[in-house]
Amino acid sequence: MNEEISKGDRKRNGRFSSENEDGFVNPYHTHPPDFKRLGERFETFKPFVRYHPNGQSYIDFKNPAALRELTRCLLRQDFDLKVMLPEDRLCPTVRPIHYVCLLSQIFAHLRKHDLVPKEHRLKVLDVGTGATPIYALLMARLHPDSTVWATDINSESLQYAQETIDLNPDLAQRISLCKVDPAGEILLPVSQTAQRSPPIFTFTLCNPPFYTSREEMAAASDIKIESGHAAPTAAENELITPGGEVMFVCKMIEESLSSRQGALWYTSLLGKASSIAPVHAKLLENKINNYFISSIRQSRTARWIVGWSFTDHRLPDSLTRTSSPATVKYLPLPNSFQLHPSTNSLSLLKQHLTEVLTDIGLLQGQVSGTEDWHKHPDLDQYTLLLRPTAQSWSRSARRKAGRTSAGTDSSAGTEPLFTGRLEICLHVQDRSTEKRREASPTRGSRSEQLAQTHMSFHWDQGRSRLNVETFWAYVVRKMQERLVGTSTRASPLDDRNIGRI
Ligand SMILES: C[S@@+](CC[C@H](N)C(=O)[O-])C[C@H]1O[C@@H](n2cnc3c(N)ncnc32)[C@H](O)[C@@H]1O
Secondary structure, eight states: OOOOOOHHHHHHHTSGGGOBTTBOOOHHHHSOOOHHHHHHHOTTTGGGOEEOTTSOEEOOTTOHHHHHHHHHHHHHHHHOOOOOOOTTSOOBOSHHHHHHHHHHHHHHHHHHTTSSOTTOOOEEEEESOOSSOHHHHHHHHHOTTOEEEEEESOHHHHHHHHHHHHTOHHHHTTEEEEEOOTTSOTTHHHHHHTTOSSOSEEEEEEOOOOBSSHHHHHHHHHHHOOSSBOOSOOOHHHHBOTTHHHHHHHHHHHHHHHHGGGEEEEEEEEOOGGGHHHHHHHHHHTTOOSEEEEEEEETTEEEEEEEEOSSSBOOOHHHHOOOOTTTGGGOOOOSEEEEEOSOOOHHHHHHHHHHHHHHTTSSSSSSBOOOOOEEOSSSSEEEEEEOBSSOTTSHHHHHHHHHSSTTOOTTOOSSOSOEEEEEEEEEEEEEEEEOOTTTOTTOOEEEEEEEEEEEEEEEEEOSOHHHHHHHHHHHHHHHHHHTTTSOOEEESOOTTTTTOO
């Protein structure tokens, strides 16, 4: 058996090394586990590997022992983690990696756009860590600076969890286990530190028990009994909680109303599509409009991650608006806006946009901390960071500015109304067209390049959606006037979105 994993192996696998400035990328997304290779490396896994007639390897996902061994070997191979997987407890699958990678990408976004202070260290509360504290271990492993608080109500699970943590001495110092009272606050560690400024916790995460009762669990087992875990060998406390996952997550939402910015983002897994509507309703009922519902698909099973925040951070649509049929009705309003001008001249687009922004004092003006255009080193792409301190695009501000000198607004404050990025770029597409043989019998095809400009605005920070949407509507209108005769299309902003929050 060769269980020792060399640094070279990890690098070649691309698992550990996949962090970039956008956070960790789920390694299994592009490289699903290779059961044959895993069997060759781990003697203990070999007996579970089966082969289709075409030679493709597989395992029996209904066999709890096979799943336990798969989890153990993948965590060992790809994350250098040693875990104990007790037979009488849930066996986590690789799904936690999706969740952890999403949080890692959100954290990278917060850091990249200065939404957290440079000195902020990732701190996570893992609610209901279970007998195998998989989320705590992955978080600690992927983020060497992070610390994790992990809670549970079950003493035996916490004992198992401590044994596993002790198997990974390099992480043990950064993971603290904490027994909590089932009748007490779920987010206790956050509420205890909520008054501290700056906030202590970056994220709370949770894989809550699913079911309301044994009866519901038994009924569900006819369809599919697994709570993000395939082994039906769970202890009752792991799967059942009064009111099921809906009540559990709604209670966290209620508690977060008191601790508010005690955590930057509160998040939880949802195991049932039917839970999305009541959880979404709870968020809206409490006027929490900064939220996301992201979906995870692993083989044939779908899960969802809901997150909400009391900060003015706005996350990119790419992280928060992943749509699945179950979430489409509940997605938050977009934070990114697009315009497709049909000019293929990036310099013309930049010139018009510069003039539009200068007219309202946002470039070389007095109402913003706007920097100059920043050119991407490798791409035909320019970015402009905007921090307007007054609504200089409103009709009244423009009228007032007209009476004084152009582009100024004496009512400008010092706090930005929002922070966002305007991006313009040129996409060049290669198109091969078949040339008629008669016209040129020696050349069968010709390469044609199609250039297309693109403009977008990404809202990174701020509370008022109205400010952002009126700004974007103004810019779109002015650009459409300037690029008159071109079929400029804007999306996704339309009348339905304006002023809904
Ligand atoms: C579905 S299991 C998740 C275990 C582990 N996090 C995982 O994903 O593999 C739910 C866990 O939440 C714990 N739990 C239930 N109520 C809790 C509460 N009020 N506070 C903290 N943990 C709780 C259970 O004991 C159980 O370990």
